[in-house]
Amino acid sequence: MLPETLIAQAATLLRRGELVAFPTETVYGLGALADDDRAVARVFTVKGRPAAHPLIVHVDSLAAVERYAASIPDEARRLAHAFWPGPLTLVLPRRDGVAAAAAGGHATIAVRVPAHPVARALLAAVGAGIAAPSANRFGSVSPTRAEHVLADLGSDVAMVLDGGPCEVGVESTIVDCTGALPSILRPGGVTREELERCLGVAVALRGHELAGPSAPGTLPSHYAPRAIVRIVSPIEIETAIEAARRSGERAVLLAIGAPPVVAIPVIGLGAGIEDAARGLYAALREADDRGFDVVITTLPIDAGLGLAVADRLSKAAGPR
Ligand code: TXA
Ligand code: MG
Numbered sequence: 001m002l003p004e005t006l007i008a009q010a011a012t013l014l015r016r017g018e019l020v021a022f023p024t025e026t027v028y029g030l031g032a033l034a035d036d037d038r039a040v041a042r043v044f045t046v047k048g049r050p051a052a053h054p055l056i057v058h059v060d061s062l063a064a065v066e067r068y069a070a071s072i073p074d075e076a077r078r079l080a081h082a083f084w085p086g087p088l089t090l091v092l093p094r095r096d097g098v099a100a101a102a103a104g105g106h107a108t109i110a111v112r113v114p115a116h117p118v119a120r121a122l123l124a125a126v127g128a129g130i131a132a133p134s135a136n137r138f139g140s141v142s143p144t145r146a147e148h149v150l151a152d153l154g155s156d157v158a159m160v161l162d163g164g165p166c167e168v169g170v171e172s173t174i175v176d177c178t179g180a181l182p183s184i185l186r187p188g189g190v191t192r193e194e195l196e197r198c199l200g201v202a203v204a205l206r207g208h209e210l211a212g213p214s215a216p217g218t219l220p221s222h223y224a225p226r227a228i229v230r231i232v233s234p235i236e237i238e239t240a241i242e243a244a245r246r247s248g249e250r251a252v253l254l255a256i257g258a259p260p261v262v263a264i265p266v267i268g269l270g271a272g273i274e275d276a277a278r279g280l281y282a283a284l285r286e287a288d289d290r291g292f293d294v295v296i297t298t299l300p301i302d303a304g305l306g307l308a309v310a311d312r313l314s315k316a317a318g319p320r
Contacts, residue, residue: 011125023163024114029132037101054104060123076177085115087189102131118163169278221318229317254297
């Protein structure tokens with residue numbers, strides 16, 4: 001836990017309209033006071049993100065959601081009780097006249113109560129909502145350590161709160177609660193199976209079929225390192241490695257589970273899918289730092305956290 005003076009300083013900066021990067025259990029966020037449209041506009045500028053792509057408003061409790069949401073459907077309440085604080089974002093109808101810039105002008109608002117103690121302390125100290133996208137440049141790899149934020153945005157933020165490496169490592173699950181049935185817009189730290197167990201119904205994965213505001217996480221190429229990401233099936237690994245070697249590419253194998261013995265360098269993500277999620281973004285950054293041209297990898301199975309990991313890898317591999 002960070003000293004209280006640092007948290008107080010960060011809260012003061014936010015209240016003055018400055019930007020503060022802070023840790024959450026998923027990834028680091030680039031925060032601005034949610035009700036300060038000018039500060040929020042700077043978030044879009046610093047990130048290089050189109051202004052119509054809405055931000056998530058972080059709050060400290062379900063009660064605080066009432067300030068931003070016009071209504072909270074029953075399913076949303078059940079999900080909030082089950083998974084907050086935690087890696088879940090709910091899209092709700094927006095209350096008129098609040099957080100218009102953060103919502104990108106749309107009629108809905110995304111809200112989340114994060115679990116990271118530093119995020120919670122910061123929210124308590126400001127006593128207001130904090131709008132925050134992931135603290136990276138638009139389209140690139142999300143930050144899971146304070147040094148990632150400094151490398152990406154260092155001079156553009158007033159302060160970076162260092163809360164250590166993020167526990168979950170992939171972003172929150174976004175659930176749209178504005179339709180007849182809740183649906184997943186982005187798989188993330190809370191699994192589809194957990195949502196379904198809570199609600200007692202099947203929850204559709206809508207992903208890029210998002211009808212309302214266009215979500216950057218749903219563009220073909222996103223979460224992408226400089227290196228090309230090449231997804232192959234497990235039986236194609238040897239062939240892909242041979243092809244890369246023959247064409248003179250500097251290739252690295254990103255291995256989920258037990259790393260196979262191969263003729264190129266390997267970055268291992270650890271044994272379980274939780275390890276893969278936690279280490280994924282740092283591994284993609286490492287591939288760039290070590291100067292690889294190509295990252296060869298396979299997708300985990302589409303279950304549990306594997307759905308979010310497969311989604312991020314697929315987007316990192318999307319057409320540029
Ligand atoms: O884990 C996370 O969710 C992290 C941490 C910092 O909380 N935040 C994050 O923010 O990933 P960002 O901006 O990188 O991604 C937020 C996603 C975007 O794809 C955005 O389009 C979508 O949420 N979004 C925000 N408001 C929305 C809305 N009203 N309707 C649909 N999608 C929305
Ligand atoms: Mg992002």
